[in-house]
Amino acid sequence: MAATPAATFSIGTTSSLGSKMSSLPQSKPCALRLNQNSLKSFSGLKAASSVNCESESSFLGKESSAALRGSFAQKAQKADRRFQYNFQPRASYKVAVLGAAGGIGQPLSLLIKMSPLVSDLHLYDIANVKGVAADLSHCNTPSKVRDFTGNSELANALKGVNVVVIPAGVPRKPGMTRDDLFNINAGIVKNLVEAVADNCPDAFLHIISNPVNSTVPIAAEVLKQKGVYDPKKLFGVSTLDVVRANTFVAQQKNLKLIDVDVPVVGGHAGITILPLLSKTKPSVSFTDEEIQQLTVRIQNAGTEVVEAKAGAGSATLSMAYAAARFVESSLRALDGDGDVYECSYVQSDLTELPFFASRIKLGRKGVEAIISSDLQGLTEYEQKALEALKPELKASIEKGISFAHKQTVAA
Ligand SMILES: NC(=O)C1=CN([C@@H]2O[C@H](COP(=O)(O)OP(=O)(O)OC[C@H]3O[C@@H](n4cnc5c(N)ncnc54)[C@H](O)[C@@H]3O)[C@@H](O)[C@H]2O)C=CC1
Numbered sequence: 001m002a003a004t005p006a007a008t009f010s011i012g013t014t015s016s017l018g019s020k021m022s023s024l025p026q027s028k029p030c031a032l033r034l035n036q037n038s039l040k041s042f043s044g045l046k047a048a049s050s051v052n053c054e055s056e057s058s059f060l061g062k063e064s065s066a067a068l069r070g071s072f073a074q075k076a077q078k079a080d081r082r083f084q085y086n087f088q089p090r091a092s093y094k095v096a097v098l099g100a101a102g103g104i105g106q107p108l109s110l111l112i113k114m115s116p117l118v119s120d121l122h123l124y125d126i127a128n129v130k131g132v133a134a135d136l137s138h139c140n141t142p143s144k145v146r147d148f149t150g151n152s153e154l155a156n157a158l159k160g161v162n163v164v165v166i167p168a169g170v171p172r173k174p175g176m177t178r179d180d181l182f183n184i185n186a187g188i189v190k191n192l193v194e195a196v197a198d199n200c201p202d203a204f205l206h207i208i209s210n211p212v213n214s215t216v217p218i219a220a221e222v223l224k225q226k227g228v229y230d231p232k233k234l235f236g237v238s239t240l241d242v243v244r245a246n247t248f249v250a251q252q253k254n255l256k257l258i259d260v261d262v263p264v265v266g267g268h269a270g271i272t273i274l275p276l277l278s279k280t281k282p283s284v285s286f287t288d289e290e291i292q293q294l295t296v297r298i299q300n301a302g303t304e305v306v307e308a309k310a311g312a313g314s315a316t317l318s319m320a321y322a323a324a325r326f327v328e329s330s331l332r333a334l335d336g337d338g339d340v341y342e343c344s345y346v347q348s349d350l351t352e353l354p355f356f357a358s359r360i361k362l363g364r365k366g367v368e369a370i371i372s373s374d375l376q377g378l379t380e381y382e383q384k385a386l387e388a389l390k391p392e393l394k395a396s397i398e399k400g401i402s403f404a405h406k407q408t409v410a411a
C-alpha cells in the first residue's frame with residue numbers, strides 16, 4: 001500500500017504518533033488523526049480486513065466505500081497538514097435518535113456511536129433511555145452520548161442537531177398491515193416533527209416510523225405549517241428494502257454480496273415496494289419465475305420477520321443496520337462527499353405522485369438529484385407493477401396529508 005500520512009486515527013485512547021507528533025499529548029479524545037490503516041480498524045462495521053473499505057460486512061456499498069476511502073484519504077492529508085498547527089476533531093456532526101430505547105433505536109444508536117463522523121449522539125425516548133445512554137457512553141468511540149427523557153427534554157435533544165432519525169412508534173404484530181399502525185404512529189410522528197421544526201429546522205430528517213408511506217407526508221405538512229419545509233431534507237427510510245433486495249438477489253444468483261445493487265422504488269408497504277430487478281448491478285438475468293418470487297419475497301420481507309417474531313415486534317436489527325447506512329450516507333454528504341447515492345422515499349416529480357421512493361443523490365443540502373434513469377426502460381412486469389402500486393401509494397399519501405390538516409383545524 002502507498003505510504004500514508006504520518007498521522008494516525010485514534011479514538012479517545014492513547015494515540016499512536018508519528019515522529020513529528022511525538023511532542024503532542026498522547027491521549028486526546030476526539031483528536032482524530034487519520035490514516036487508511038487505522039480507518040479500517042475503527043470503522044467496526046467495515047471488518048478489520050477492509051483495508052480498502054470493501055469488506056463484505058460493510059454496510060456501505062462498494063461505490064460508497066470507494067468514495068469514503070477517497071474522502072478519508074484526502075481528509076487524512078488535510079488533517080495531517082492542519083494537525084501541525086491545531087487539533088481539529090474530524091467527528092463533527094450531531095445526530096439525534098427519537099425512540100432510542102426501542103427495538104430499532106438501541107442497535108441503531110450503537111451503530112451510529114461507531115461512526116467516525118459523529119461528535120454528539122442525543123438519545124431521546126419517553127422512557128428507559130438513561131440506561132441505554134449510560135451503556136453506550138462506555139464505548140471508546142468519539143461521540144459524546146446524552147440522554148433525554150420525555151417531552152420536557154425534547155427541545156434540548158434537538159438543538160444544534162444535523163441529522164434526526166425517528167424510529168419512535170409501535171411496530172406490527174402478526175396479521176397487521178403497516179397501515180394498521182397509522183392511528184398511533186401518525187400522532188407520535190406529528191408531535192416529534194413539530195419539535196424538529198421548532199428546534200433544528202435545517203436538520204436532515206429521517207423517518208422510520210410506519211406507515212412510512214403516510215408518516216412522511218405528515219411530516220411534510222407539519223414542516224409546511226411551521227414554515228420550515230425543505231423537501232430536500234425530508235427522507236422516508238426505505239433503505240431496508242434495498243438491503244433485502246441486495247441480499248436475496250445475491251443469494252439467489254450466487255453473487256458476491258458486496259457487488260449487488262438493486263434499486264427499489266415506490267413506497268414502503270406491500271406492493272408499493274417495487275424492486276427493479278432489471279436494473280440490478282452487476283447485470284444479471286432472471287427467469288420470469290425468479291422475478292415473481294424475488295419481487296414477492298422483497299415485498300413481504302417485513303411480514304416474514306413479523307411472523308417469525310410471533311408477536312414480539314418487527315425487524316429491528318436489519319432495520320438498524322439499514323438506517324445506520326442511511327445516516328452514514330447523509331453524514332458523508334453533509335461532509336462534502338460528492339458521490340453519495342441511496343434510495344429513499346422523498347418528495348418527487350418522477351411520477352404523478354407527490355412522494356415516491358427512488359435513487360437520489362445526496363449532497364450538503366440534502367437531495368441534490370432524483371435519479372430518473374431507473375424508471376426508464378422498465379420491463380413489462382415492472383411497468384405493470386409500477387402502475388398497480390400507484391393507487392395504494394396515492395391513498396396512503398392523501399391519508400397522511402388529511403390527518404395533518406385535520407389536526408390543524410382541531411387545534
Ligand atoms: N422504515 C422501515 O423500513 C421500518 C420501520 N419500522 C417501524 O419503526 C417503528 C419502531 O419499531 P421498533 O423499534 O421495533 O418499536 P419499539 O416498540 O421496540 O420501539 C419504539 C420506541 O419508540 C418509543 N416511543 C413511543 N412513543 C414515543 C414518543 N412520542 N416519543 C419518543 N419515543 C417514543 C417507545 O418508548 C419505544 O422505545 C415502528 O413503527 C415500525 O413499524 C420497523 C422496521 C422497518
Ligand SMILES: O=C([O-])CC(=O)C(=O)O
Pocket residue numbers: 171172178210240301302303305306314315
Ligand atoms: O414490516 C414491518 O412492520 C416493519 C417494516 O417496515 C419492515 O420490516 O420493512
